[in-house]
Amino acid sequence: MRVPKRSVPRKRRASRKPAPLGPVLLILVGFVLAGLGGTGAYFMPVLTAFVSATGQNTVHHPRPGASGTPSQVRPTASSVPTPPPNASTGGSEAFTLLLVGSDNDPKFDGSTPLTQSMILVRVEPQKHQVIMLSIPRDLWVSIPGYGYGKIDEAYELGGSEGAEATIEQDFGVQVDQYIWIGLQGLVGVVNTVGGVDVIPTNPVLDDNYPNDLNATNAQQAYGYQRLAVMPGPQYMNGVQSLDWVRSRHDDIVGDFGRSFRQQQLLVALREKSSQLSAADLPGLVKAFGSEVQTSFNVAQLVQLLPVADQIKNSNIDRITLVGNYTWNSTVGSEDVVMPNWDLILPLVHTYFPASS
Amino acid sequence: MNRGLRLLGLLVLMALFGTAVYFGLGHFTGARALRKTALTPDKTHATVDLPGTILVVQNGTIYRLQGGTFKAMTAGSWTQPSITPDGQHLIVVKQELNYSDLYELSLNGQIERQLTDNASGTVQYNHWSFHPMVSAAGTLFYDYDQKYFLGSNQVDLWVYAMPLGAQQSRAQPWTTPNFSTGGDIQPLPLRSGGIIYSNYFGDQTTGYVWSQLWYTAAAGDAGHTLTPSTQNCASPALNPAQTMLAMVCLSKTGEQAQIVVAPLQGNQLGPQTVVATGMVNSPTWSPDGKSLLYLQGTGSDGYFQLYYQQVMAAAPTPTPSPSSSPRHDRSTPTPTPAPTPALIVHPSPPRQLTTDDNFQATSAPIWY
Numbered sequence: 065m066r067v068p069k070r071s072v073p074r075k076r077r078a079s080r081k082p083a084p085l086g087p088v089l090l091i092l093v094g095f096v097l098a099g100l101g102g103t104g105a106y107f108m109p110v111l112t113a114f115v116s117a118t119g120q121n122t123v124h125h126p127r128p129g130a131s132g133t134p135s136q137v138r139p140t141a142s143s144v145p146t147p148p149p150n151a152s153t154g155g156s157e158a159f160t161l162l163l164v165g166s167d168n169d170p171k172f173d174g175s176t177p178l179t180q181s182m183i184l185v186r187v188e189p190q191k192h193q194v195i196m197l198s199i200p201r202d203l204w205v206s207i208p209g210y211g212y213g214k215i216d217e218a219y220e221l222g223g224s225e226g227a228e229a230t231i232e233q234d235f236g237v238q239v240d241q242y243i244w245i246g247l248q249g250l251v252g253v254v255n256t257v258g259g260v261d262v263i264p265t266n267p268v269l270d271d272n273y274p275n276d277l278n279a280t281n282a283q284q285a286y287g288y289q290r291l292a293v294m295p296g297p298q299y300m301n302g303v304q305s306l307d308w309v310r311s312r313h314d315d316i317v318g319d320f321g322r323s324f325r326q327q328q329l330l331v332a333l334r335e336k337s338s339q340l341s342a343a344d345l346p347g348l349v350k351a352f353g354s355e356v357q358t359s360f361n362v363a364q365l366v367q368l369l370p371v372a373d374q375i376k377n378s379n380i381d382r383i384t385l386v387g388n389y390t391w392n393s394t395v396g397s398e399d400v401v402m403p404n405w406d407l408i409l410p411l412v413h414t415y416f417p418a419s420s
Numbered sequence: 421m422n423r424g425l426r427l428l429g430l431l432v433l434m435a436l437f438g439t440a441v442y443f444g445l446g447h448f449t450g451a452r453a454l455r456k457t458a459l460t461p462d463k464t465h466a467t468v469d470l471p472g473t474i475l476v477v478q479n480g481t482i483y484r485l486q487g488g489t490f491k492a493m494t495a496g497s498w499t500q501p502s503i504t505p506d507g508q509h510l511i512v513v514k515q516e517l518n519y520s521d522l523y524e525l526s527l528n529g530q531i532e533r534q535l536t537d538n539a540s541g542t543v544q545y546n547h548w549s550f551h552p553m554v555s556a557a558g559t560l561f562y563d564y565d566q567k568y569f570l571g572s573n574q575v576d577l578w579v580y581a582m583p584l585g586a587q588q589s590r591a592q593p594w595t596t597p598n599f600s601t602g603g604d605i606q607p608l609p610l611r612s613g614g615i616i617y618s619n620y621f622g623d624q625t626t627g628y629v630w631s632q633l634w635y636t637a638a639a640g641d642a643g644h645t646l647t648p649s650t651q652n653c654a655s656p657a658l659n660p661a662q663t664m665l666a667m668v669c670l671s672k673t674g675e676q677a678q679i680v681v682a683p684l685q686g687n688q689l690g691p692q693t694v695v696a697t698g699m700v701n702s703p704t705w706s707p708d709g710k711s712l713l714y715l716q717g718t719g720s721d722g723y724f725q726l727y728y729q730q731v732m733a734a735a736p737t738p739t740p741s742p743s744s745s746p747r748h749d750r751s752t753p754t755p756t757p758a759p760t761p762a763l764i765v766h767p768s769p770p771r772q773l774t775t776d777d778n779f780q781a782t783s784a785p786i787w788y
Binding site for chain 1: 433601721
């Protein structure tokens with residue numbers, strides 16, 4: 065019997081069963097879910113940590129004295145709380161950030177220690193520009209609700225709200241966001257980005273540098289050590305960076321020298337953080353621990369990462385209130401830095417929009 | 421049964437995939453790339469085989485580079501080695517938490533003697549000694565923090581000197597630093613008997629602390645400046661003939677550095693030439709005085725690597741003009757040695773010698 069030539073392939077095709085679509089889809093969905101599960105597990109620390117550390121309210125305080133003369137104000141119902149500013153941060157809109165750092169070693173038992181560093185930062189994403197203004201920690205100002213004192217007490221007395229209120233009242237600048245960072249937080253941030261390249265411009269020597277970073281109780285935290293940082297370009301890890309920007313003794317320009325170093329470190333950190341992506345957030349959050357608090361929410365931080373890449377060092381202006389802007393004085397037995405508001409306010413408002 | 425096994429296998433595969441995604445996210449992120457661990461130099465090789473011997477410091481260990489290969493010489497907390505003028509010994513700083521001391525080591529890294537004794541059980545009674553250099557006359561110059569008075573927060577480095585190997589009590593200050601600036605550091609002895617050093621001074625108006633190179637002929641001598649006050653220069657290094665000086669000059673805001681070379685004419689600096697820009701530090705001249713070694717922060721990890729750059733070249737030989745050449749000189753020419761060609765500053769592009777190390781940028785290499 066003669067078999068037609070084309071009958072065999074036809075027969076074979078007819079015998080092949082069509083692949084069942086359902087099980088294939090199920091398998092694919094299973095893999096996608098597994099991948100999402102892995103992604104979720106990876107980002108879980110971010111989600112949990114950010115719930116406690118981020119998205120905290122920023123409260124804007126109306127500025128009572130427009131003349132530049134600080135006045136004493138207690139927090140009242142007239143203080144206008146605003147919701148967390150979605151519009152004032154994001155990826156493209158300019159915003160003003162208050163960056164505060166504290167010695168939160170075991171010597172201090174309160175939850176809000178003195179601030180050793182206070183830097184007002186204006187970020188202009190569209191202009192690719194950043195302005196940093198360091199505020200001397202001993203600046204004698206009016207602290208809303210508490211009277212006159214050193215500005216480093218504002219955070220201790222009123223937390224982040226108190227620090228922001230003091231800035232807004234005395235400097236007439238609206239603070240949109242804040243970040244507070246502790247000692248170990250700074251160490252963790254620098255280590256997480258793999259260290260920084262910095263250029264100490266002079267030898268930093270300190271015979272009374274606190275040896276408290278790893279202290280577990282107040283008694284240990286009162287120890288001290290000597291510090292010697294050689295000048296010139298060099299790589300620093302987290303602890304070395306902290307030592308360099310925290311040392312505050314024996315600087316010819318006083319606390320301004322330390323402010324200058326802190327600004328240098330921020331510029332170096334920006335350089336490194338420009339290479340980070342959203343996938344690095346879990347590592348950063350782990351490094352922060354409870355040593356960072358901020359009003360930014362997760363979405364805003366993710367939006368800001370590419371902004372860091374767009375801003376070049378040459379577009380970062382750094383201001384310290386040296387020279388005629390301040391003078392050293394004493395109040396009672398305290399050494400303080402007195403502000404020359406007539407010069408400070410025009411300078412500040414050149415770069416930072418005045419609060420309404 | 422088969423179907424159940426297949427299902428189980430698929431579930432295991434899915435779980436493995438999820439786990440891989442978790443670890444993959446952690447592994448291939450930018451931060452991890454930035455945290456690349458540096459290798460110890462003895463696990464790396466230099467890309468160029470330079471003549472002679474080079475010593476560099478990483479993480480307290482001195483490494484010897486010969487024939488393109490690094491070898492650990494001595495481990496601990498060593499930094500800032502220098503070599504004695506006879507080329508037979510090393511003078512090195514051993515830095516601990518609260519003090520540092522100078523030691524004399526053999527070229528193999530064996531401790532021969534301790535030159536200073538700066539340790540104390542009381543934190544503030546400790547001293548620092550840094551940047552040792554021995555002059556041709558056998559005087560040991562170094563930085564030392566003379567105490568103003570105990571309990572004071574003031575601490576600055578002074579340039580001190582004593583005969584090499586003498587009791588430390590014989591050490592005398594050569595300079596008086598500007599208070600609370602960091603002081604006077606990095607003495608560089610000259611054959612004339614004087615020194616070049618880096619001096620720091622503060623400007624209260626701008627809030628900046630500047631550095632400036634100074635020359636001083638003798639202990640306590642007022643001396644004179646070699647660089648302008650606003651050029652922010654330090655870290656001087658002299659070529660073996662002491663005719664060329666390399667230094668590191670910083671931008672005002674401390675974000676960029678340059679290596680600058682200039683001829684040393686008497687006790688003054690001649691015209692300056694920038695040879696390298698970036699995170700550059702600690703230049704050292706080659707034994708033939710034609711090239712520089714220095715350390716530069718590079719790559720996303722930010723670690724400092726060794727760089728080599730030829731900066732001097734032979735000056736073009738002037739072509740004799742035909743009119744000046746004798747046409748009919750039949751006298752027998754007297755053989756004369758070829759004159760050493762004059763060198764001029766002519767920087768070539770730098771070459772990166774290492775890629776995976778993390779050298780201490782504030783410890784200048786030695787090249788002998």
